[in-house]
Amino acid sequence: MPPRAALFDLDGTLVDSLQDIREAMNHALALHGLPVHPLSDYRRFVGEGVRVLVARAVPTGREDVHAAVLAAYQAHYAEHHLKHTRPYPGVLGVLSRLAGEGVKLAVLSNKPDAATRKLVAALLPDVPFGAVYGERTGVPRKPDPTAALGIATELGVEPGDCAFIGDTAVDMDTARAAGMYSVGVTWGFRDVEELQAHGARALAHTADELLQALLGAPRAATRP
Template identity: 70%
Template sequence: MHLRAAIFDLDGTLVDSLADIAAAMNHSLSLHGLPTHPVSSYRYYVGEGVMVLVRKATQVDREDLYDSVLAAYRAYYADHLFDQTQAYPGIPRMLAQLAAEDVRMAVLSNKADVFTRQLVEGLLPGVPFTSIYGERSGVPRKPDPTAALGLAVELGVSPKDCAFVGDTPVDMNTARNAGMYSVGVTWGFRSPEELRAHGARALATTADELLEALRAARASGA
């Protein structure tokens, strides 16, 4: 490996969005007469796409409800995207440093593409991401490697020369499936033990540690 690029997950990795996701879904659940959940529960509901979020949050086998719950969630979330969501401490500085060191960067999320772009552009302005992608029609979600491998092409690097950075088993599995260097961050939605169990080759507890982990991989040919 000669690290030349890094692909980042969004929620739980670059931005802390859990409270706004929880508020939007709880609003939708209330509208449909369903029980709501504490913010902490949403750590285990997110990461696999919005329909998985809907199924886990509703906790009922009522497919007839899912589209309506989803529509209400999206409508509320669109108006409250930035209520509490913010970049994690040190992330803007870390990304600026990677750019200064000629590491090419991209974002790949299972969040809806429109929300992914709005959050990145609103909270991380000026970061020279080559591409920013959320969930798109016709493109399989993570951990399928299709989108990650497509980003490697756009970044102009071999998958083996690209790091994939995320906070969930989905991200670590994506890295493995794409043949990329997996880096787990522990400030997000899942535990270090889960990340290790799913193949994280490095762990970072702060943005500074993430920068050093990527630098070490680049220097050592990990």
């Protein structure tokens, strides 16, 4: 049976935001005389919250500038977060189809909460999300299952009737910890091997395959 609710990661799953993240962080690093990074590095840097992003981007031994780099990054990103960021091809169709099938929708990101809400409102304004959350003070970030379980409660759906869709090990670990059906999308920031190693129960290489994983049968990885 299809899930009664589908919880989605944001960056790398619903929207391709990596270029804007890179430009904002490289701007902050350059301001402080630190080396900048190519886009490929940011595929490994993101996924575990903005403070971890800063720690990975700043050279080891320069913890003294973490707070200043974080502030510069957030200021630049707030002004330029929609320069390149767009929904992935087919994502809007997937969300529309799921909503039409009566599946409740939600977003759970490790991006700061205000930035998560702002991005969803700007790029996915017509999607009937029942909950949209980023990282919040007092709530452990993914892969801790607390936030995911809270969303399930808010939506009135048992965790076992929820799917969790994401593009990183963090998302697959969150799904497993919450007792949700894990679906890894391969168009995001990490590779198939990472998703499989962290327990993805299905893989989706395209929007159509994501719909098949959620609405079709059998529930198994679509490719080796």
